[in-house]
Amino acid sequence: xxxxxxxxxxxxxxxxxxxxxxxxxxxxxxxxxxxxxxxxxxxxxxxxxxxxxxxxxxxxxxxxxxxxxxxxxxxxxxxxxxxxxxxxxxxxxxxxxxxxxxxxxxxxxxxxxxxxxxxxxxxxxxxxxxxxxxxxxxxxxxxxxxxxxxxxxxxxxxxxxxxxxxxxxxxxxxxxxxxxxxxxxxxxxxxxxxxxxxxxxxxxxxxxxxxxxxxxxxxxxxxxxxxxxxxxxxxxxxxxxxxxxxxxxxxxxxxxxxxxxxxxxxxxxxxxxxxxxxxxxxxxxxxxxxxxxxxxxxxxxxxxxxxxxxxxxxxxxxxxxxxxxxxxxxxxxxxxxxxxxxxxxxxxxxxxxxxxxxxxxxxxxxxxxxxxxxxxxxxxxxxxxxxxxxxxxxxxxxxxxxxxxxxxxxxxxxxxxxxxxxxxxxxxxxxxxxxxxxxxxxxxxxxxxxxxxxxxxxxxxxxxxxxxxxxxxxxxxxxxxxxxxxxxxxxxxxxxxxxxxxxxxx
Numbered sequence: 001x002x003x004x005x006x007x008x009x010x011x012x013x014x015x016x017x018x019x020x021x022x023x024x025x026x027x028x029x030x031x032x033x034x035x036x037x038x039x040x041x042x043x044x045x046x047x048x049x050x051x052x053x054x055x056x057x058x059x060x061x062x063x064x065x066x067x068x069x070x071x072x073x074x075x076x077x078x079x080x081x082x083x084x085x086x087x088x089x090x091x092x093x094x095x096x097x098x099x100x101x102x103x104x105x106x107x108x109x110x111x112x113x114x115x116x117x118x119x120x121x122x123x124x125x126x127x128x129x130x131x132x133x134x135x136x137x138x139x140x141x142x143x144x145x146x147x148x149x150x151x152x153x154x155x156x157x158x159x160x161x162x163x164x165x166x167x168x169x170x171x172x173x174x175x176x177x178x179x180x181x182x183x184x185x186x187x188x189x190x191x192x193x194x195x196x197x198x199x200x201x202x203x204x205x206x207x208x209x210x211x212x213x214x215x216x217x218x219x220x221x222x223x224x225x226x227x228x229x230x231x232x233x234x235x236x237x238x239x240x241x242x243x244x245x246x247x248x249x250x251x252x253x254x255x256x257x258x259x260x261x262x263x264x265x266x267x268x269x270x271x272x273x274x275x276x277x278x279x280x281x282x283x284x285x286x287x288x289x290x291x292x293x294x295x296x297x298x299x300x301x302x303x304x305x306x307x308x309x310x311x312x313x314x315x316x317x318x319x320x321x322x323x324x325x326x327x328x329x330x331x332x333x334x335x336x337x338x339x340x341x342x343x344x345x346x347x348x349x350x351x352x353x354x355x356x357x358x359x360x361x362x363x364x365x366x367x368x369x370x371x372x373x374x375x376x377x378x379x380x381x382x383x384x385x386x387x388x389x390x391x392x393x394x395x396x397x398x399x400x401x402x403x404x405x406x407x408x409x410x411x412x413x414x415x416x417x418x419x420x421x422x423x424x425x426x427x428x429x430x431x432x433x434x435x436x437x438x439x440x441x442x443x444x445x446x447x448x449x450x451x452x453x454x455x456x457x458x459x460x461x462x463x464x465x466x467x468x469x470x471x472x473x474x475x476x477x478x479x480x481x482x483x484x485x486x487x488x489x490x491x492x493x494x495x496x497x498x499x500x501x502x503x504x505x506x
Contacts, residue, residue: 028062106314107339110324111331118328125288125295125333149271150176150253154214154224158231159183159238160366163193163346164280165230167306169205171284171299172229172255175291179224180205181214183238190365191353192346196305199342200298200334208238215240227253227271230280232264235369255283258489278316278323281306285326300333305346312383312432313343318490344385347432351384359396363404363427370493373500377424377449378404381488387429387438391479394440394462398478401425401442402470423506424449430486437492439480444472445506452499454482 033048052058155173157165161184173180182189186204197204209215213224226241232254234242241247253271254264257280275283281303288295307327311319314327331339354362367380382390390397402425409421424446430437439454440462441447450457462479471478485491 029060105340106319107308107327107343110314111328111339114321114325114328118325118332121289121329122332150178150227152224153178153227153253154208154211155180155227155229156208156214156238156241157183157229158233158236160236160368161189161193162230162366163190163196163309164306166193166205167196167302168229168255168280168284170202171281171303172227172287173205174296174299175284175287175293176227178227179211179213181208181211182206183208190350192309192350194353195346195349196302196309199305199345200301202298202302209240215244223250225252226250227255229255231258231261232256233261234263256280257283275322277320278314278318279307279310281310282320282323282326285330286322289329295333297334300330301336304330304334304336304339305342308339308343309346312430312435312486313340313347315435316487316490318487347383347385351386354382354384355389359393359400362390362393363397363400363425367404367427368488369408369422370496372497373504375424375449375500375504375506376408376420376422377426377496378408378422379488379492379496380425380427381430381492382427383430383432383486385431385433387431390429391438391462394478395466395468397427397440398442398462398466398471399468401427401440401446405442426450426492428482428488428492432486435486436484437482437486439482441473441478441480442471447473447477449496449499449504449506450480452502452504453495454480457482 029048029052033045049058052060052063055063057063150172153173153176155169155176155178157169161182166180166182166189169180169182172178182205185207189204194204212218213222214226217223223246226247228237228251231237237247244250248265248267251266251270252268255273257275257277260274273283273287275286277283285303285307304327307323307330308314310316311323314324327339330336336342354365357365362382363380365380366382367378369376369378371377384390405422405425406416409417409419411417411420425442426446427440428437429440439450441450458481459477460479460481461476464475466475466478482492485495
């Protein structure tokens with residue numbers, strides 16, 4: 001936790017904190033949390049919870065300020081109502097108490113819980129690096145029956161490239177003796193990916209179209225076999241692979257943590273490792289534990305970054321014990337002292353990149369399409385540490401959503417296919433710090449489906465005073481607060497599917 005401010009060093013922050021400590025009759029949990037959040041680095045809700053827990057009032061929604069003052073300053077008499085705010089000495093005392101009572105983050109809890117077994121696994125990896133093979137017959141069987149079947153494959157993720165698909169390709173290619181590549185050109189990769197690659201001291205894998213043996217024949221006149229990572233949907237494949245008439249022959253492996261696409265098939269039985277974990281990179285890290293290969297520091301770091309990204313620093317509802325265990329092990333192998341701090345830096349890098357994208361790319365970057373009960377809809381997700389810069393261009397984002405719906409029906413020959421257009425287009429803005437989201441709405445259909453999927457959630461204006469000529473809903477119906485939901489796979493998408501399954505009609 002960052003130290004609370006000093007009156008001389010940070011007068012503005014100190015002034016705000018004093019408001020929280022000014023004597024009054026009662027202080028609610030929400031008020032205490034808001035006023036203790038004096039900077040982006042301090043989570044007011046965590047601070048308030050720590051104070052109330054230390055006072056023995058963890059379940060209360062408000063606290064008597066006399067009791068709060070008595071707890072904070074046990075050797076002093078309570079001040080009268082309206083008396084002077086507390087001094088910087090009092091504030092520093094509060095800081096010291098908070099330091100002793102601060103609640104652990106989800107990542108810190110995981111590291112503490114799984115430290116022993118993760119340390120043993122890390123020691124085993126180091127033994128491998130020192131040419132002391134471990135694992136015995138089970139490891140030999142793993143190498144013979146599993147690892148060789150993906151040797152020399154090209155490992156490629158989806159065309160909406162995220163960190164998990166890049167890291168998973170790198171890790172799997174190293175483990176199975178293949179070649180990693182990315183589904184988009186390097187200049188299209190987001191800031192989080194670039195930060196993680198730099199942190200891991202790894203070069204960006206080659207773009208699929210530029211890799212000999214991937215989209216084009218290699219020097220020996222051959223095309224390599226393919227292992228898909230982090231996807232099975234045909235429409236999410238990198239365009240060159242999607243257009244390959246022989247892709248069903250070439251795809252021999254899949255490593256993923258999503259549901260299998262309805263349209264996925266192959267001509268021969270593929271190798272498949274699909275697990276309901278929070279990150280595909282967790283699966284790759286787990287595969288390493290069954291092999292006899294050492295894990296380089298750079299690979300450990302990039303896999304760690306990917307798991308932290310996909311699970312929102314182990315806070316997403318998709319997080320499993322497997323993710324927590326692998327984060328602990330990878331932090332040891334990658335020599336990362338604070339996974340929490342690493343996650344914060346990654347999220348900050350991604351936020352800066354997103355804000356600089358512009359509305360067109362914001363809507364089309366991390367965007368995926370789905371269909372259920374005759375309804376075609378798209379969901380874009382922006383994960384940021386501060387939603388305000390994104391909502392500052394909400395009018396432009398809403399306009400882009402309207403364009404995107406029609407754009408999806410545009411064919412390569414320039415004709416328009418209405419059956420390919422989207423009925424609804426959504427964009428969720430996820431606050432990764434507060435673990436909550438808002439949903440931008442661009443029309444009547446979106447509003448109706450959102451109300452069915454997230455009943456009784458409040459509506460607001462996405463940007464007060466905005467004017468859009470083609471907007472078919474009221475300004476104060478353009479933003480829905482969906483609350484503490486952050487996962488497209490586990491929360492947003494199931495909510496829409498459930499509404500459609502219950503009979504909602506477009």
